[in-house]
Amino acid sequence: MNDEPDASWLASRLTQRTARGLALDLSQIIRSGLLPVGTKLPTVRDLAFRLGVSPGTVSEAWSELKRQKIVSGRGRGGAWVSGDNATPRPTRMASVANFGPGALDLSLAVPDARLMPPLAEALAQAASAENLNSYERTPILPALRDAVAPHWPYAPAAFLATNGGYNAVYSVLHATVLPGSCIAIEDPTAMRLLDIIEDLGAEILAVGRDAEGPLPSELAAALERRPSAFIFQPRTHSVTGQNVSPARLAELGRVLAGSDTLVIEDDGIGDVSIHPPISLGRTMPERVVHIRSFSKSLGPDLRIAVLSAPAMVIRQIQSYRSFSSGWTSRLLQAATAWLLTDAETGQRVAQARAIYAERRQALVACLATRGLAMPESDGLCIWVPVENEQFALVTLAAHGIAVLPGSKCAARPTEHVRVATAILTQDYDRVAEALIKAAQRGDQG
Numbered sequence: 001m002n003d004e005p006d007a008s009w010l011a012s013r014l015t016q017r018t019a020r021g022l023a024l025d026l027s028q029i030i031r032s033g034l035l036p037v038g039t040k041l042p043t044v045r046d047l048a049f050r051l052g053v054s055p056g057t058v059s060e061a062w063s064e065l066k067r068q069k070i071v072s073g074r075g076r077g078g079a080w081v082s083g084d085n086a087t088p089r090p091t092r093m094a095s096v097a098n099f100g101p102g103a104l105d106l107s108l109a110v111p112d113a114r115l116m117p118p119l120a121e122a123l124a125q126a127a128s129a130e131n132l133n134s135y136e137r138t139p140i141l142p143a144l145r146d147a148v149a150p151h152w153p154y155a156p157a158a159f160l161a162t163n164g165g166y167n168a169v170y171s172v173l174h175a176t177v178l179p180g181s182c183i184a185i186e187d188p189t190a191m192r193l194l195d196i197i198e199d200l201g202a203e204i205l206a207v208g209r210d211a212e213g214p215l216p217s218e219l220a221a222a223l224e225r226r227p228s229a230f231i232f233q234p235r236t237h238s239v240t241g242q243n244v245s246p247a248r249l250a251e252l253g254r255v256l257a258g259s260d261t262l263v264i265e266d267d268g269i270g271d272v273s274i275h276p277p278i279s280l281g282r283t284m285p286e287r288v289v290h291i292r293s294f295s296k297s298l299g300p301d302l303r304i305a306v307l308s309a310p311a312m313v314i315r316q317i318q319s320y321r322s323f324s325s326g327w328t329s330r331l332l333q334a335a336t337a338w339l340l341t342d343a344e345t346g347q348r349v350a351q352a353r354a355i356y357a358e359r360r361q362a363l364v365a366c367l368a369t370r371g372l373a374m375p376e377s378d379g380l381c382i383w384v385p386v387e388n389e390q391f392a393l394v395t396l397a398a399h400g401i402a403v404l405p406g407s408k409c410a411a412r413p414t415e416h417v418r419v420a421t422a423i424l425t426q427d428y429d430r431v432a433e434a435l436i437k438a439a440q441r442g443d444q445g
Contacts (some may be wrong), residue, residue, distance in 0.1 A: 156308030165293030242376030
């Protein structure tokens with residue numbers, strides 16, 4: 001790490017005295033090259049003294065630069081320059097590697113595009129969508145609301161169409177949570193959810209989970225910090241493939257009953273899940289935001305998810321969206337509504353659901369014959385325990401196989417890899433053999 005610059009030298013180049021101004025000034029100094037990546041920064045107290053501001057003002061500026069991934073570090077270890085780009089970057093998602101054409105890439109748990117329903121007729125029907133090309137900011141088309149409502153796990157106060165599942169989470173959090181707040185989230189979880197929380201500048205409170213869902217005891221401990229929101233996946237978990245049991249859902253409801261924390265339920269797997277949708281909205285609809293994505297079942301280019309929430313939360317989200325898109329394409333909403341009511345599309349989704357289960361079970365069976373028993377699961381991937389994650393990644397790479405490091409999906413240390421199964425149509429024995437070798441300890445190599 002580079003030498004620490006003199007506090008007086010740095011203070012002389014910082015012209016503003018607000019937290020926002022200090023963050024802007026320092027980011028410009030870093031981009032100019034005067035403070036290269038790796039440079040240790042003066043202590044907060046020393047720099048605050050030289051600037052004639054409170055240490056809290058400098059700390060707030062540092063926090064903003066940490067959110068933008070320009071500055072790293074905390075506590076007595078100090079802070080240092082970690083980047084020279086002022087654009088916020090999703091740390092986990094942006095670092096997913098490109099493994100080249102020769103590798104068997106099982107790193108992304110995505111659906112098989114060949115199993116998606118055709119969109120031509122749906123889009124043709126959508127061309128006559130109600131109020132098409134109007135600038136009216138309609139939260140959701142009546143046709144889409146009527147298509148999803150009969151299959152929703154509870155009767156909500158209001159629905160809203162969004163530009164995909166992650167856009168829904170992003171919009172909810174930015175509309176309802178202040179930077180610097182705490183957000184509780186089950187651990188492990190989808191890596192993009194962790195990126196979204198970090199981009200917001202909120203503190204992550206990890207809530208461990210087992211085969212039945214988030215642990216009530218850990219949720220209770222997290223609630224002592226009064227988090228603004230609690231995020232979990234009640235149907236099929238996108239990382240572990242497990243679902244929340246009815247008994248565990250009831251326990252979580254009892255723990256949450258004594259708080260005012262907003263509950264955000266992320267149903268990202270959606271209708272390719274083998275389980276019926278469930279929600280805490282049945283017992284606490286005034287606190288629940290339930291999100292269902294249709295990317296995995298109907299196609300990611302539809303960019304459609306639907307959320308339900310209390311009317312006040314819907315209004316907050318709509319107000320936030322006024323700064324950007326304002327509403328979700330009526331053309332895509334209408335196409336989704338048509339697909340959801342088309343019998344042939346329903347049969348295609350059911351067929352895809354069965355095929356994904358067969359592919360997942362084929363790999364699990366091959367692992368079982370080699371001594372690695374995996375729990376029952378659902379979804380588009382399996383969550384494989386390993387003795388040493390780095391050793392596992394290198395071993396699999398040597399066999400021409402790429403998987404996702406489990407650490408990208410976890411707020412706390414973990415030794416797992418996530419292996420996509422939905423796109424795996426052959427080579428089950430080869431992949432299983434490589435996974436068995438990868439699961440061994442690195443020092444047994």
